[in-house]
Amino acid sequence: MKTRELGISGRKIVWVDENIPLMGHIAFGVVDRGTNIIQVRPTTICHLNCIYCSVDAGPYSRHRVTEYIVKLDWLVEWVKALVKYKGVDDIEALIDGVGDPATYPRIVDLVSELKNINGVRVVALQTRGYVLDHELVEELAEAGLDRINLSIDTLNPVKARFLQGVEWFDASRVIEVAEYIARETSIDLHIAPVWVPGLNDEDIEEIIVWAKKIGAGKRWPALGIQKYLVHKYGRKPRGVKPMSWNEFWRKLRELEKKYNVKLIHDKSAFNFHEAPSPPPPYKIGESVKVRVVENGWLRGEKLGVPPRRDRVITIVDAEEIPLNTSIRVRIIDNKNNIFIAKPLL
Numbered sequence: 649m650k651t652r653e654l655g656i657s658g659r660k661i662v663w664v665d666e667n668i669p670l671m672g673h674i675a676f677g678v679v680d681r682g683t684n685i686i687q688v689r690p691t692t693i694c695h696l697n698c699i700y701c702s703v704d705a706g707p708y709s710r711h712r713v714t715e716y717i718v719k720l721d722w723l724v725e726w727v728k729a730l731v732k733y734k735g736v737d738d739i740e741a742l743i744d745g746v747g748d749p750a751t752y753p754r755i756v757d758l759v760s761e762l763k764n765i766n767g768v769r770v771v772a773l774q775t776r777g778y779v780l781d782h783e784l785v786e787e788l789a790e791a792g793l794d795r796i797n798l799s800i801d802t803l804n805p806v807k808a809r810f811l812q813g814v815e816w817f818d819a820s821r822v823i824e825v826a827e828y829i830a831r832e833t834s835i836d837l838h839i840a841p842v843w844v845p846g847l848n849d850e851d852i853e854e855i856i857v858w859a860k861k862i863g864a865g866k867r868w869p870a871l872g873i874q875k876y877l878v879h880k881y882g883r884k885p886r887g888v889k890p891m892s893w894n895e896f897w898r899k900l901r902e903l904e905k906k907y908n909v910k911l912i913h914d915k916s917a918f919n920f921h922e923a924p925s926p927p928p929p930y931k932i933g934e935s936v937k938v939r940v941v942e943n944g945w946l947r948g949e950k951l952g953v954p955p956r957r958d959r960v961i962t963i964v965d966a967e968e969i970p971l972n973t974s975i976r977v978r979i980i981d982n983k984n985n986i987f988i989a990k991p992l993l
């Protein structure tokens with residue numbers, strides 16, 4: 649496990665290798681929510697600073713102290729094991745995360761490795777597109793990428809710079825690459841803007857028209873509009889009041905009629921179904937001995953690994969606990985095999 653101090657805005661980047669299990673953390677590795685979709689999270693890094701970012705990513709993050717990049721072979725090994733456990737032949741490996749996974753240095757190799765796993769039918773990539781160019785897109789297509797879920801909130805370059813929170817963001821470049829993907833490659837495009845009420849209402853309608861025009865959505869729905877949500881550690885744009893779910897669904901239904909396009913999807917649109925998950929090996933309330941191996945993702949957290957090395961555990965309230973020590977922790981959450989614990993002092 650190598651570390652270096654040159655992370656974005658001085659945050660440390662941890663290169664995650666065999667010393668850290670890849671199930672148990674929300675930010676990196678594999679996330680399994682009991683379906684045939686496995687979330688594959690190779691990196692936490694994002695260079696944007698979206699004003700509504702739910703995961704507080706980017707150069708101006710206020711809560712993050714560490715970024716993680718996962719070693720390719722180690723990540724693939726965990727995905728393989730999980731696919732085998734699930735025992736179904738229509739797994740979607742969705743490369744996503746709490747950063748922009750297209751920044752992963754070996755993204756093409758990752759796509760190719762995932763595509764070669766027996767049981768993986770679809771490989772998809774969630775991105776905001778700022779690192780994509782024609783060459784990378786061609787390489788991703790050749791590696792077998794089936795779909796790009798592209799988040800683009802406006803077609804207006806000035807507004808995009810405001811929403812994405814960085815001066816250098818070039819929406820016209822992302823639009824050009826998106827059109828290239830839709831027209832010239834085998835990769836399907838699913839356009840997934842975040843609707844921030846009061847900030848991009850008209851833009852959402854323009855995006856619907858544009859997505860239809862360029863031919864997004866050949867095998868999957870062309871559009872998946874995301875509702876802006878307030879998260880505990882997320883950024884909250886001043887003056888924005890989130891829509892209620894009722895209002896959101898009502899507006900989507902209106903837009904569906906107006907533009908003759910499907911915006912509300914059922915599970916079948918993405919072949920989404922239940923598939924078995926490994927049971928969490930540690931129960932809530934259980935006391936577990938862990939080795940404290942790294943700094944945690946957010947301030948005050950550390951990463952702990954039990955002797956069985958089967959999960960990574962986020963230890964909260966752990967500011968004062970030194971690395972490379974062994975302590976006992978009490979598990980306080982284990983939902984979806986994502987483990988949070990508190991030190992037992």
Ligand code: SF4
Binds near residue numbers: 694702705
């Ligand atoms: S919303 Fe996505 S693209 Fe924007 S800062 Fe957050 S992680 Fe990066």
